[in-house]
Amino acid sequence: MNLFDVYKLWPIEPVKGEGCTIYDRDGVEYLDMYGGHAVISIGHSHPYYTGMIKDQLNNLAFYSNSVQNPLQRKLAYDLGKMCGYEEYSLFLSNSGAEANENAIKLASFHTGKSKVLAFKGSFHGRTSGAVAVTDNPLLSSPFNSSRKVKFVALGDLEAVKREFSSGEYAAVIIEGIQGVAGIVDPGNLFLKELKKIAKKSGVVLIIDEVQSGYGRTGKFFAHQYSGVKADIVTVAKGMANGFPIGGTIISPSFTAISGMLGTTFGGNHLACAAAIAVLDVIRDEELVMMAYEKGKYLLDKLGSLKKRLGNGVITEIRGKGLMIGIEMDEGFIPVRNALLFEEKIFTGGAKSNIIRLLPPLTISREQLDHFLVSFENAIEKHKTRVGS
Numbered sequence: 001m002n003l004f005d006v007y008k009l010w011p012i013e014p015v016k017g018e019g020c021t022i023y024d025r026d027g028v029e030y031l032d033m034y035g036g037h038a039v040i041s042i043g044h045s046h047p048y049y050t051g052m053i054k055d056q057l058n059n060l061a062f063y064s065n066s067v068q069n070p071l072q073r074k075l076a077y078d079l080g081k082m083c084g085y086e087e088y089s090l091f092l093s094n095s096g097a098e099a100n101e102n103a104i105k106l107a108s109f110h111t112g113k114s115k116v117l118a119f120k121g122s123f124h125g126r127t128s129g130a131v132a133v134t135d136n137p138l139l140s141s142p143f144n145s146s147r148k149v150k151f152v153a154l155g156d157l158e159a160v161k162r163e164f165s166s167g168e169y170a171a172v173i174i175e176g177i178q179g180v181a182g183i184v185d186p187g188n189l190f191l192k193e194l195k196k197i198a199k200k201s202g203v204v205l206i207i208d209e210v211q212s213g214y215g216r217t218g219k220f221f222a223h224q225y226s227g228v229k230a231d232i233v234t235v236a237k238g239m240a241n242g243f244p245i246g247g248t249i250i251s252p253s254f255t256a257i258s259g260m261l262g263t264t265f266g267g268n269h270l271a272c273a274a275a276i277a278v279l280d281v282i283r284d285e286e287l288v289m290m291a292y293e294k295g296k297y298l299l300d301k302l303g304s305l306k307k308r309l310g311n312g313v314i315t316e317i318r319g320k321g322l323m324i325g326i327e328m329d330e331g332f333i334p335v336r337n338a339l340l341f342e343e344k345i346f347t348g349g350a351k352s353n354i355i356r357l358l359p360p361l362t363i364s365r366e367q368l369d370h371f372l373v374s375f376e377n378a379i380e381k382h383k384t385r386v387g388s
């Protein structure tokens, strides 16, 4: 049997990870400035994390959700304490898409309504409901395309008000910071107003922190810069440092009814052990503050580099903490390949001309300096090649 060929693959085979370093099968070392799509929060193969998973594996890897599982309760307790949503409750699943799917379903159960408002540029996952609120027609099959979803421009409060005035909306879903769109921040003011309008209209505010959450932006959740509290927050990616898990964090105003949500694998013992280990490391190594400080350092340095390079190379730098988008002039698109194949640094991309930086929160200043020198090298080499 062959693999169903849907991924564009780099010709690189990583076999080992340690901290922010990845080694390929030939022993070549790469700096990880991408965390495998923002997933690696506490660094590869963190010894505390691998130890917790091994211990759990030796005891019990899985049993169904029909028995007592104190690990789930501990995870909910620890997460509530650390993320500032202590009075909320947690439903565990296996991915970001599922976390969003459950959030939308709950909002619809709760309000008895079926329409959802989403924003241009959004990405919320690939399952039916999640892809329906994702602004990319290439990802939606006719089955997924729904007249129950409306997209409006990020920041357009008038459009939000106009839509909500129909009284048909169950929910509005928004990313803490849009990731796949190229690191686009909705802004504190917009989030505050959105919350006000949603509350007044009886619409559930779902904030998707799948990519921007878990300390990445220098606060536990990106939306916490605005002081806004969501009705539902969704998490995944960094939550278990690569072990598949998703979480839907639900306001006390929602009533749980037996059977309204459910899953076979969600909240299994191994996943909970991995997620508890991640929270322990984030707390003990003060990784939220680290993300803030390292991010500020990197953003400052990138700002200076942008100035030094002059117009027409870096056009914009966006983001918070260690969630950074570097928009390049179209002529500099090959720089990302040069970073990977010549400088041996993994970065992410968005659209055709945005470099996304989502490194593990444990990255050191020396590693950031190494990235900055390599990035400038890659740009200069490219300039020489094209003779600009």
Ligand SMILES: Cc1ncc(COP(=O)(O)O)c(C=O)c1O
Pocket: 037, 094, 095, 096, 097, 098, 100, 123, 124, 125, 126, 175, 179, 180, 208, 209, 210, 211, 212, 236, 237
């Ligand atoms: C903001 C956001 N929401 C949801 C998802 C979907 O997560 P998953 O791929 O775990 O289903 C992603 C994945 O990139 C994401 O960035």
